[in-house]
Amino acid sequence: MTLEDDLRMLAQGVEARLPALTETIVRRLREEVPEFYKLDDPVLGDAESDAIAASLRDILDGLVEGRTPPEQASDRILREARLAAQADIDLHALLRTSRVGQAATWDCFLEVADELLPDAGQRLPVLRHASQYHFAWNDRVAASIIDAYQKERNAFYFHGRDRKRRALVRDLLAGIPVDEAALGYSLRGRHLGIVVWGDAPEAALKQLTNTLGWQSLTVTGTAGTVLGWIGRPAGKASGDDDLSRLSLPSGTHLACGEYMNDVEGMRLTHRQAWQAYRVARIKGQPITWYRKVALEALVLRDLPAVRSFVRQELGPLYGPGERAVVLRETLRAYFASGQNAASAAAVIGVHERTVAYRLRSVEKWLGTSITSVRDELSVALRLSELFQGATEERDLTLQEEQAFDGSPL
Structure with missing residues (x-):
């Protein structure tokens, strides 16, 4: 040779x-x-x-x-x-x-x-x-x-247009006092941490502030992501909004923390929005609230362990097969209905006897009763949506990183 x-x-x-x-x-x-x-x-x-x-x-x-x-x-x-x-x-x-x-x-x-x-x-x-x-x-x-x-x-x-603001925001997140006048944003009052990305983040941000009538403080993140806060100044009489009226531009996504007060609240809702953003990049929904994905955000700190837990608990129920998908859907409806078969049947549009038959099939597949592993199954079903929602297994492998312990700024 x-x-x-x-x-x-x-x-x-x-x-x-x-x-x-x-x-x-x-x-x-x-x-x-x-x-x-x-x-x-x-x-x-x-x-x-x-x-x-x-x-x-x-x-x-x-x-x-x-x-x-x-x-x-x-x-x-x-x-x-x-x-x-x-x-x-x-x-x-x-x-x-x-x-x-x-x-x-x-x-x-x-x-x-x-x-x-x-x-x-x-x-x-x-x-x-x-x-x-x-x-x-x-x-x-x-x-x-x-x-x-x-x-x-x-x-x-x-040379970025928001370089001075970025430095002030970094100080704010680090706990260093900043000048409100230089920042151009009131630190008092109510704040909502946000991350916007996709095809038209600036347009989405404009819609967001117009919908609420609040002020905003944002900077550019990696790959054109926009992150920061919208805020209601102290004394303005209006409540929190679930943004149900907001219609985002096609291909644009928004991740939100929870509404918080004053400077300490700004730091917390910012961290929440960033964690929601990490989940939202997998799930692909237009708007993702931290409070609805807090569990997913927590477990994303160790995604390999999550994948192992989901596969172990769901066993043959895990996977893209048609029968597995049907049984998972039935289980979710059953748990969401307080383990009431009749209510679950109404939710998914089948006869109550069909639900009972499917539940027996689940127990046969798992080799144990649903009641004995109810909590584990409920959590595994919720987490499995992260995997089933990704277009490829690779999409999740890419997210296997350490826990968030800082700021993206």
Whole structure:
């Protein structure tokens, strides 16, 4: 075999391990660069997953196609760099994620080479050529990451139209006193934390303030997301609104916290809106209130554990099969009706005997009575909507990040 054949064999061996390698990279990143995840931004999480996949694909393809390093990183890698800049992630943290990923990848190369090329005389030339390409690729990519990050940060923070307001909002969230006049927003009174994203966030924000007749304080977040507050100044006689009158532009979404008072309330409703936003990006509803997804927001802190719990509790009821979907729908109606079969039948439009038959089927599938696992089933059914609502399992894997412990600003 030629050197090129051996390099191709090495690349194919690593490719066969891509799922495990990706899992290793993700785990090591969260262990070794925790500061990169302090904001728990789902958009940045999506970009990171895309960047990992693009990096691995680029390295393997280049290894067998001449080993010429690229002029710059791929668009998906550069998108992560730009979003990291928008999220105010430190450049050193971003570069550390790249180094950790490269180290894990090279470990995999060494393991595969040891298995497929046991003869040292054959293995060493292959690893020498692979390492030369790998590190040349990393140097080129790192340089373009730094360039993209610095340009985006300069544009976003130093030339952005809301740069001064952003600094004041960051101080406010950090507990530092700010000047109301400079902020242009009253800190007293009633506030609602919001996150708006999608096709027309600015138009949605205008509709929102016009609907309530309240003031607003917003800044731009990652990928064009708009976040901040709408507020009712102290002394204005009007109550909270459930926004049922609001009609958002098509393709635009709104996540809301709960109505809160004064500065401390602003900080709390802001955190709630951000947590609701993380759930809403999966569920895809036009308007998502924190109070309606508080459980989902809590458990998203450990999504792998949630997935395991849901699958264990629902067993054969979990999945896209038609019968499983029908039985889950019946169970939800049954629990929502206070475990009254007649009421459940009326809700889903079937005969009471049909509900009874389906409930017996559930017990047969689960191998236990519904009553004995009522609480577990009820929670698992609610959480399963996160999984069933995603277009792909990948949509949820992208959200497996650490708990929110800061601000997206």
